[in-house]
Amino acid sequence: MAKSILEVKGIKLAFGGVQAIDDCSFHIEEGTITALIGPNGAGKSTMVNVISGTYRPDEGHVILDGKDVTRMPNYVRAQHGLLRTFQISREFANLTVLENLLVVRQGQVGESLFGALFRAKRWQEQTKELVAEANDILNTFGLYRLRNEYAGNLSGGQKRLVELARAVMAKPRLLLLDEPMAGVTPALIERLGHHIVELNRELGVTFVLVEHNLDVVEKICSRVVVMALGKQLADGTLAELRSNQAVIDAYLGGGARERVGS
Ligand SMILES: Nc1ncnc2c1ncn2[C@@H]1O[C@H](COP(=O)(O)OP(=O)(O)OP(=O)(O)O)[C@@H](O)[C@H]1O
Ligand SMILES: [Mg+2]
Known part of the structure; x- marks a missing residue:
């Protein structure tokens, strides 16, 4: 079994x-x-x-x-x-599709002022990697062209796809x-x-x-x-x-x- x-x-x-x-x-x-x-x-x-x-x-x-x-x-x-999907709440509706994915892994970059100030280069690199990863996922879900659209402006169906894409971003x-x-x-x-x-x-x-x-x-x-x-x-x-x-x-x-x- x-x-x-x-x-x-x-x-x-x-x-x-x-x-x-x-x-x-x-x-x-x-x-x-x-x-x-x-x-x-x-x-x-x-x-x-x-x-x-x-x-x-x-x-x-x-x-x-x-x-x-x-x-x-x-x-x-x-x-x-272990994750579940969540409906796009009001705060997330005011973020773009790309930002909706990036916030999932928020803790990983620039987590402190110290980190942002003294490890700026590493921070930039990590952000770049995360954006690339998010764009890949958006591409897979056919959402890439909508990446700069506010999530709140999407159709109900597109929101479902973003919810799933966001969960995938969390590995x-x-x-x-x-x-x-x-x-x-x-x-x-x-x-x-x-x-x-x-x-x-x-x-x-x-x-x-x-x-x-x-x-x-x-x-x-x-x-x-x-x-x-x-x-x-x-x-x-x-x-x-x-x-x-x-x-x-x-x-x-x-x-x-x-x-x-x-
Ligand atoms: N937060 C809550 N407060 C009070 N009762 C609740 C709460 N959540 C669920 N219930 C009750 O618990 C029972 C199970 O509800 P649940 O929502 O888990 O069912 P479900 O199988 O998901 O149903 P559906 O197919 O309609 O979504 C129901 O009698 C429901 O009214
Ligand atoms: Mg139910």
């Missing part, structure tokens, strides 16, 4: 009276693209937040590469290559995406899917993708983890899950038999 890059074990998290995650465990194999699916309110987004470190669980453990990161803040997890090993295809055009769904597969193949990035669009799941994900009512209900290939009665019932509960394509 392939090595697990991530394990979640016995996670529980309640918001007031709502048990959003209720003793949920699963693992993610290194080098795979895994879908996390389930009816609305199943706890998928909450789980993404627990894995990335935005939420601390009431109980249970998040294990990255065999190391318990449950108590680590999200930026430390990010330094270990992820495991990237969590919460409904990256929601509300984008079919052409862009195709393009995002292509980039995810390329990043997986070329750079070996492992993906966990929360996704309602099962055509996308079928096309790009080798394994599917199903959550329902805050628990892991099943896992396997989509083909296997289509004949799994518990999965069909969970979706029927949400009123959508056709969503598992049975």
Whole structure:
């Protein structure tokens, strides 16, 4: 069996009276693209937040590469290559596309006044290298011509691409995406899917993708983890899950038999 890059074990998290995650465990194999699916309110987004470190669980453990990161803040997890995408917030909308990528690695250059003043040459070199790296990534994503555009002026679809490009700039090993295809055009769904597969193949990035669009799941994900009512209900290939009665019932509960394509 392939090595697990991530394990979640016995996670529980309640918001007031709502048990959003209720003793949920699963693992993610290194080098795979895994879908996390389930009816609305199943706890998928909450789980993404627990894995990335935005939420601390009431109980249970998040294990990255065999190391318990449950108590680590999200930026430390990010330094270990565990990242999630974030929507372009208001501050980022006022930066250009290129600047959106550069700030991801902000800490690396001119981190102090001392550094800026006394190591100016090294600072310039590092900045040049970072700009070159960012431009390469923008090129791959077909965003190079938009590099000096304010991110806030981009279309919804272009923003999704910038979000992914920004995550790539942080050199992820495991990237969590919460409904990256929601509300984008079919052409862009195709393009995002292509980039995810390329990043997986070329750079070996492992993906966990929360996704309602099962055509996308079928096309790009080798394994599917199903959550329902805050628990892991099943896992396997989509083909296997289509004949799994518990999965069909969970979706029927949400009123959508056709969503598992049975
Ligand atoms: N910050 C919060 N405060 C209170 N309740 C929350 C909070 N976040 C999530 N919940 C509740 O926890 C449960 C799980 O929500 P979550 O957003 O994780 O589901 P989901 O599987 O991502 O659903 P969807 O497919 O609709 O995005 C829901 O009942 C939701 O209302
Ligand atoms: Mg959600």
